[in-house]
Amino acid sequence: MKILDRYLIKNFIKYFIFFTISIQIICIIMDLTQRIHKLENNNSSIKEALIYYYPFWSIWLINTFSSISFFLSVIFFTSKITKRSEITTILSNGISFNRLAIIYLIFASVIGLISLLINYYVLPITNKKKNKFHYQYLINYNKKLYGNNKYLTAKIDKNRYLFVKNFSKANNIGNGCVYEIFYNEKLIYLLKSKYIFWSKKKKHYIVYNYKEIFFKKNYDLFKEGLYKILKISSSPDELSPDVYFSENMSITELNKIIKKNKNDKNIYLNEYHKRIILPFSILIFTILGLSISSNRKNNLGNNMIIGIIIIFSYIFLMEIINILSLKNYISSYFIWIPNLITFIFTIFIYYKRNNE
Secondary structure, three states, X not given: OOHHHHHHHHHHHHHHHHHHHHHHHHHHHHHHHHHHHHHHHOOOOHHHHHHHOHHHHHHHHHHHOHHHHHHHHHHHHHHHHHHOOHHHHHHHOOOOHHHHHHHHHHHHHHHHHHHHHHHHHHHHHHHHHHHHHHHXXXXXXXXXXXXXXXXEEEEOOOXXXXXXXEEEOOOOEEEEEEEEEEEXXXXXXXXXXXXXXXXXXOOEEEEEEEEEEEEOOOOEEEEEEEEEEEOOOOOHHHHOOOHHHHHOOOHXXXXXXXXXXXXXXXXXXXXXXXXXXXXXXXXXXXXXXHHHHOOOOOOHHXXXXXXXXXXXXXXXXXXXXXXXXHOOOOOHHHHHHHHHHHHHHHHHHHHHHHOO
């Protein structure tokens, strides 16, 4: 490794750690000040949050904002060496701008790979711990557990539908169940029950105190009974997906449920795509940061302002697309659009800077 490479990478590491820790401290302080009253009302404390919540929340935060931390690091460091004419000296000594960009990309690739591995294998484990504390102490004031008294409506497949008036995911039991089967858009079977129970062990539902109607061509057949097994293998979490539930899943589990769930799977696809998009965005933001901050016409302050505007625009667009996708207004693949727009913009800025 050449002296220049070591010099650049050493400073990348230093400023990346600085911005990462700074973002962590600011976010934890801001988040904690907003959640103190919830912790107190739910019989928890700041000490418990700092031990059982924020260490795991910090891992999620570091990985989610790693591209932003790296982007700010690149802008800050490159702006400083540009101001000291070091970039000009490097280029005047026969090192091309493309060669300089490769050094940046090598280190960005290492950070991106680490981020990807964390997303695949570490984040699901830490998210489970983070979300467990979140459900218990941070959702509301009354310590209502996750999933209590939730109206469950699900399309099992193109012909089968399940509706439950009140369903508790904490206890896997609900009341006011309606199960319908259609054929050629015509209702052929209807079941109503007072209670429904999800057997996690046997992977099926059991309805109690039920009445069912078979709609025949010339007559209707009525039946009733104490209990009946519904052969639906999808769990309540799969039928009525939750953002936090998808966060807890490994990449293998996400793949399985995406293939299994033919309907209402954007919540899982979004989580799957984001675990790839965020590490990949590190490469894009690295070249963009280099292209912006290596221009001597811009000072450090202007470069940081430009960087912050780009970051907020990127996050805002990502969140808007994520919300629209969760509501099934658009495809989950649209979540790649912020990266695509940033990539095109980066190519334009890089080409312009390389030809100056």
